[in-house]
Amino acid sequence: xxxxxxxxxxxxxxxxxxxxxxxxxxxxxxxxxxxxxxxxxxxxxxxxxxxxxxxxxxxxxxxxxxxxxxxxxxxxxxxxxxxxxxxxxxxxxxxxxxxxxxxxxxxxxxxxxxxxxxxxxxxxxxxxxxxxxxxxxxxxxxxxxxxxxxxxxxxxxxxxxxxxxxxxxxxxxxxxxxxxxxxxxxxxxxxxxxxxxxxxxxxxxxxxxxxxxxxxxxxxxxxxxxxxxxxxxxxxxxxxxxxxxxxxxxxxxxxxxxxxxxxxxxxxxxxxxxxxxxxxxxx
Amino acid sequence: xxxxxxxxxxxxxxxxxxxxxxxxxxxxxxxxxxxxxxxxxxxxxxxxxxxxxxxxxxxxxxxxxxxxxxxxxxxxxxxxxxxxxxxxxxxxxxxxxxxxxxxxxxxxxxxxxxxxxxxxxxxxxxxxxxxxxxxxxxxxxxxxxxxxxxxxxxxxxxxxxxxxxxxxxxxxxxxxxxxxxxxxxxxxxxxxxxxxxxxxxxxxxxxxxxxxxxxxx
Numbered sequence: 252x253x254x255x256x257x258x259x260x261x262x263x264x265x266x267x268x269x270x271x272x273x274x275x276x277x278x279x280x281x282x283x284x285x286x287x288x289x290x291x292x293x294x295x296x297x298x299x300x301x302x303x304x305x306x307x308x309x310x311x312x313x314x315x316x317x318x319x320x321x322x323x324x325x326x327x328x329x330x331x332x333x334x335x336x337x338x339x340x341x342x343x344x345x346x347x348x349x350x351x352x353x354x355x356x357x358x359x360x361x362x363x364x365x366x367x368x369x370x371x372x373x374x375x376x377x378x379x380x381x382x383x384x385x386x387x388x389x390x391x392x393x394x395x396x397x398x399x400x401x402x403x404x405x406x407x408x409x410x411x412x413x414x415x416x417x418x419x420x421x422x423x424x425x426x427x428x429x430x431x432x433x434x435x436x437x438x439x440x441x442x443x444x445x446x447x448x449x450x451x452x453x454x455x456x457x458x459x460x461x462x463x464x465x466x467x468x469x470x471x472x473x474x475x476x477x478x479x480x481x482x483x484x485x486x487x488x489x490x491x492x493x494x495x496x497x498x499x500x501x502x503x504x505x506x507x508x509x510x511x512x513x514x515x516x517x518x519x520x521x522x523x524x525x526x527x528x529x530x531x532x533x534x
Numbered sequence: 535x536x537x538x539x540x541x542x543x544x545x546x547x548x549x550x551x552x553x554x555x556x557x558x559x560x561x562x563x564x565x566x567x568x569x570x571x572x573x574x575x576x577x578x579x580x581x582x583x584x585x586x587x588x589x590x591x592x593x594x595x596x597x598x599x600x601x602x603x604x605x606x607x608x609x610x611x612x613x614x615x616x617x618x619x620x621x622x623x624x625x626x627x628x629x630x631x632x633x634x635x636x637x638x639x640x641x642x643x644x645x646x647x648x649x650x651x652x653x654x655x656x657x658x659x660x661x662x663x664x665x666x667x668x669x670x671x672x673x674x675x676x677x678x679x680x681x682x683x684x685x686x687x688x689x690x691x692x693x694x695x696x697x698x699x700x701x702x703x704x705x706x707x708x709x710x711x712x713x714x715x716x717x718x719x720x721x722x723x724x725x726x727x728x729x730x731x732x733x734x735x736x737x738x739x740x741x742x743x744x745x746x747x748x749x750x751x
Contacts, residue, residue, distance in 0.1 A: 297603050299751040319605040327603035332596045332751075335545060342544040349537035350604055399603075 252277075252310065252397055252430045258295055259304035267291050267454040268305075273397070273432050278423065280441035280462075281434040282525065283451035289434040290330070292451070293401040297327060309397070323351050326390030330402035333386050336375025340368060340385065351393035359392040366414065380411035387415055391422045398422065400433040404440050412437075416444055438521035442466070448521070452529050460502075469524055470504035473497075473515040482511070489531030500527040538606060538614040539621075542588040549587060556580050560630060564637040570644060571652045577630040578660050582623030585615055586667055590676040599751040608746040612672070616739050619664045627653065627660065654724045658731035662690075665731070665738035673745045 253273040260267040267288045273279045283289050294300045296307050298314060307314040310321060334343050340363060347354045363370065366384045374382060387403055398419070404412045423429055435441055441448055441462070448465060450458040460469075474482060475496035484490075486503035500519065501507055507516055519527075546553075556577060563573040592598055602608060631653050638649060663686070670682035701708045 294599070294751065299599050299602060301750060319607060319610070322603070322605040325603070327600070329600050329603065332599035334600065335541075335591050335597050336595060337548050337591060338541070338544055342541075346537045346541045346544070349540060350606070 253296070253432060254308045255292070255296060255305070256307075257305040258292065258302060258307060260291055260295055260300065261303050265291075265454060267295075269451065269454070269456055270305075271449050271456060271459070273430050275430055276427050277446045278419070278431040278433065278444055280445035280448040281432065281451060282438055282441055282448055282521070283434075283436065284529070285436060287451045288454040289436075289451060290401055291454075293329070293399060293434065297399065323353065323393065324396045326393065326395035326398045328386045328390050328398075328400040328403045330405050333382065334374060334389070337373055339373055340370045343389070347389065347393065353394040355392050355394060359388060362388050362392065362418065379406045380408065383407055383411065384415060384418070387418050391418060396429055398429070398431040398433070400431065402434055402436070404435055404437060412440060416440060419444065438525065442521050450525060450528060457528050458524075464502075465521060465524060466518075468504050469500065469502050469519050470507070471517045471519045471523060471527070472499040472501060472507060472511075473517065474499060478511075478514055482514075484534050487534050489527045489533060491527065491531040498527070498531075500524060500531060535606075535610060535614050535617070537604075538611065539618060542585070542614075542618050545588050545591045546584055548591075549584065553581070553584075561633060561637075564634050565641075568643060570634050570638065570649065571656075574630050574634055574649075574653055575656045575659070577633075578623060578627045578656055579663060581626035582619055582660050582664060583667060584622050585619040585664075586671045586679065588618065589615060589668075589671045590679075593675055596751070598749075602751060608749075609743045612739065612742045612746050615668060615672075616664070616735075616742070619668065623660045623664065627656065651720060651724070655727070658724070658727035661728070661731035661735045665735040669738055669742045669745055672742050 252275050255269055255271050258267065258269045265286075265288070269288060269292050271279070271281070271292075281289050281292065291300070295302050296309070296314065298317070309317055310324065312321065334346075338346075344356065344359075347359070348356060363385075366381075366388075368377070368381055368385055368388075374385065377385065383403060383406070387400070390398055390400065400419075404415055407415065419431060419433070423431065433441065433445070445462050447459065447461045449456050472482075472487075473493075473495065479490070479497040479499070482499070484499075486501045486506055488500045488502055490497050490499040500523075504516060504518075507514060560573050560577040563576065564570060567573070592601055601611070606614075631649065634649055634653075635646065638644060638646070644652075666686045667679075667683060670686070671679040674682060698708055
């Protein structure tokens, strides 16, 4: 569906070198700190900025050959951009109708009513949650095959985030060949939604794993100095000095449970995995 | 393209009061001054530049980034802006001819053929102003674009003055020549002006496309 191979973009104090792939029928998450390169990656694959190197293909087509027709199959949410705030939902209806041949106006209006978005109020006067929902609805209601969502949940409260993720789940349920690429710096959003997760740090992908595997096979070992010395470290991804000794991140929880029954092994959250991947040392 | 045009007309609703004031001023000028040509040009020039304000609206709050994720290309975006300028320009030009003609029936200041000829002379200048303004606005945006407006009007005036000065240096009285041109030659002159301005307008369109295609959002 979407493939990025060594996408490069260089700025004065930042360099991006990113590869990732989104398969048909999958929701893929891109997670990383602010400034890690998520938005730069999104802008490059949407053709908003030029690339300094690498290849991007969408629907098996090189990004430079993507036509207007192809763009109708992509729904986009950008965190810092959207329809002009001076327009109302009533205003954007005929715009969407004329831009997208397969715009599902009935579904759009149904969802607008469901989330109680006002039709004749200027978007600039919407709350953050209302703006975010509108953006996602616009992206979801023209029968796109691929959604590219950059921080769609940024700045939202828990309820609004839940409602928004619900829209995305419904979008996926409607057609199983659809795919989503979604970025966030809030890992719990992605944990419940994504099939696989890429972790980006300082412009580079530092990890790619299926969400199920992340949650089932990854774990944090809590070790004192002695335990750490004697530990078989072949499945340790990162370790960090702590007040009590060491904490270590593994992707083979079962191995350590079976071979080191005395060690404290805790299930790790995605946040903890990120922190270890970014802050921990490689063995 | 149609979607973009609808967007721009919806955005221009924001300025309907301003448009109304321009219309009232035009009607006022045609009623109370004896120089109908100014009233003719005023409405045409101001309204045809409304497309610039839609470019500002698009840029506001980084709106361009989202705009170019929609199923449109950057070239189509530029073509739409020129198209819009043309619709607004020609529309307001026809409207101003109608207003002036109606007022003229009552005031009987000029023969209708003179109103039409004056109106025709406004067209190439309308095209020229659009041809200068749109690429400036796309390249520099709202703030610097305004400086460009002043600069381009200044440059136009200056080139006019220089032209007259050069002519007077060679003892040619342009006003006298213009006033004494036979009507056929006037027709010829205005046709040439429109063709030249049309060509410049087209070149400007190409320049604007290359400006937009190089932009990063």
